[in-house]
Amino acid sequence: MNLFNEIERVTKEIYKWQDTKNFVVWVGGCEEHTHLTYAQALALRDEYLEDGYDDVYIDRNEEAV
Secondary structure (H helix, E strand, C coil), X not given: CCHHHHHHHHHHHHHHHHHCCCXXXXXXXXXXXXXXXXXXXXXXXXXHHHCCCCCEEEEECHHHC
């Protein structure tokens, strides 16, 4: 296996979770949205932050993996 193939394999392994729907958006300590892709979770987080919420974060649901 050449170096390029190995780098490509490792990169895919590292980032494969980004397309899975196992992210959760928490607002004010409450689980608000589940089963999101990373991109969906980022978009929702940004919407909440723009609306003035300051306790918003994204978590990865390890049990869904």
